[in-house]
Structures are given as structure tokens and as C-alpha cells.
Amino acid sequence: MNDTNSNSGGRSADGALATNSGLAPAAGALDPALAAGNRRPLADHAAQHFGWQVSDGIARITLNRPERKNPLTFDSYAEMRDLFERMRHAPDVKVVVVAGAGDNFCSGGDVHEIIGPLVRLKAPELLMFTRMTGDLVKAMRTCPQPIVAAIDGVCAGAGAIIAMASDLRVGTARSKTAFLFNRVGLAGCDMGACAMLPRIIGQGRASELLYTGRAMGGEEAERWGFLNRLSDPARLHDDAMAMARDLAAGPTFATASPRPCCTRSGR
Numbered sequence: 001m002n003d004t005n006s007n008s009g010g011r012s013a014d015g016a017l018a019t020n021s022g023l024a025p026a027a028g029a030l031d032p033a034l035a036a037g038n039r040r041p042l043a044d045h046a047a048q049h050f051g052w053q054v055s056d057g058i059a060r061i062t063l064n065r066p067e068r069k070n071p072l073t074f075d076s077y078a079e080m081r082d083l084f085e086r087m088r089h090a091p092d093v094k095v096v097v098v099a100g101a102g103d104n105f106c107s108g109g110d111v112h113e114i115i116g117p118l119v120r121l122k123a124p125e126l127l128m129f130t131r132m133t134g135d136l137v138k139a140m141r142t143c144p145q146p147i148v149a150a151i152d153g154v155c156a157g158a159g160a161i162i163a164m165a166s167d168l169r170v171g172t173a174r175s176k177t178a179f180l181f182n183r184v185g186l187a188g189c190d191m192g193a194c195a196m197l198p199r200i201i202g203q204g205r206a207s208e209l210l211y212t213g214r215a216m217g218g219e220e221a222e223r224w225g226f227l228n229r230l231s232d233p234a235r236l237h238d239d240a241m242a243m244a245r246d247l248a249a250g251p252t253f254a255t256a257s258p259r260p261c262c263t264r265s266g267r
Contacts, residue, residue: 047061049080058094061080062100066101070101070105080136081139095148099150099237104152106162133191136162148240164193169221170230176218182213
């Protein structure tokens with residue numbers, strides 16, 4: 001006697017397609033295999049090199065080395081790149097907020113853990129590092145979730161790039177944003193600055209910042225369009241979260257749709 005349910009892909013007595021676990025999902029139900037491959041929540045992700053929290057559709061990344069003004073390391077670069085790449089499959093994340101612990105956003109690459117070792121690397125390893133930093137920016141710009149940066153105090157080097165790669169920026173008057181790559185012997189075009197910064201603040205202003213490496217104060221940054229709004233330091237976190245909640249409460253698909261268009265339009 002033949003058992004019509006014994007083989008994966010066969011048909012049951014009522015004509016429904018059978019799967020390895022039995023009958024196919026009812027009409028309108030999401031196939032578990034499809035969900036497993038494309039819906040991977042990140043609320044339970046345990047970040048190793050920065051703070052991570054997901055609540056009510058808002059993910060918060062906190063660069064949490066305040067004693068050193070929240071610098072990046074090889075490890076934090078790689079983990080942040082990988083996390084943003086995973087965002088496209090995270091149904092529980094609608095908006096991302098990036099902030100620094102304490103009174104500073106991010107001082108860029110750690111002088112002792114990145115800048116020092118870089119001067120000793122050969123060309124292939126330098127290229128590996130350059131690709132990793134560029135891939136972080138690409139991952140930020142291609143994930144579907146809008147990104148809000150909360151900027152206070154020092155926002156320099158790679159920290160300025162992370163702020164630039166975000167969609168919206170809330171900052172304080174005391175914040176100082178500096179694309180100071182040329183001051184440490186690196187190209188001012190690092191991590192896409194020469195492509196993205198002119199689109200935010202204009203060609204002439206971007207040229208000034210990239211050529212001189214000088215810091216842009218908070219009020220100047222808001223006047224030039226780099227900051228969307230200024231906030232009191234005591235309210236910075238609350239204001240950034242309020243902006244994120246407004247985005248999370250809106251139509252997620254419609255909000256995400258312009259992101260790739262804005263990214264590609266300048267190419």
C-alpha cells in the first residue's frame with residue numbers, strides 16, 4: 001500500500017503538497033523554510049565590541065569606550081560591518097540609532113590599536129583594512145533601515161564618517177566634527193568622504209573640510225546642513241530617540257524605499 005505522505009514533495013490525499021515536515025503551509029501562511037532564510041531577528045544579538053539593544057523596533061548602537069572618547073578598533077569595525085549587513089534580514093529592527101557613551105561620539109580609529117599597527121603593515125594588509133572600512137559604509141548605506149546619529153563632543157575621522165553615512169544627524173552646539181585624515185597622513189577620500197560629504201554640505205564646504213582637516217563646530221554643522229537639528233546635551237539622546245520613534249511608527253516599507261535611491265543617485 002502506497003503512503004502519499006511518505007515522500008517529501010508528494011501530494012496528500014486531499015491534493016496538498018507535502019514537505020519534509022508534513023503538509024505545506026496553508027494558503028497565506030509563510031513557509032518556515034522561507035522565513036528561516038530571510039527573517040532573522042537581532043534583538044538577542046550579543047554584541048562584543050559596542051553596546052547593542054533593540055526595543056520597539058529601534059536598535060541602538062552605543063560606542064562604549066568613553067575613557068578614550070569611543071575610538072574604533074579592528075574588532076569593532078568588523079563587527080559593526082557584519083551587523084549592518086545582517087540588518088536587511090532583521091524584521092524586528094525598523095530604525096537604527098548610533099551614539100557614543102559619555103560626552104563624545106567617536107574619536108575615530110584607536111591610535112594604539114589601529115593607527116600604530118597600520119604603519120607596520122604591508123600593502124596587502126593595508127588593502128584589507130581599507131576594504132573593511134569601506135564595507136562598513138556600504139553596509140550602512142544599503143541596509144533598509146534609516147540611521148540616526150546622535151553626535152556630541154568629538155566626532156572625528158572614522159567617527160565623522162559613521163555620522164556622515166547615517167541618514168539623519170542630531171548634534172549639540174559643542175560637538176566638533178573633523179574629517180582629519182590628511183592630518184595623520186591618510187587620504188581625505190577615505191571611506192567615501194569625497195563622494196558623500198559634498199552631497200550633504202556642498203562641494204566647496206566639503207573641499208574645505210577634507211583639504212584642511214579642520215573641525216566643524218555644531219552650530220556651523222547645523223547651518224551647513226550636516227546636522228539636521230541641534231539639541232541640548234542633556235536632551236540629545238531623548239531627541240534622537242524621538243526622531244527614531246517617529247520613523248519607526250511610520251510606514252516601514254515606504255520609509256526604506258528612498259534609501260537605495262538616494263545612495264545611488266550620486267554615482
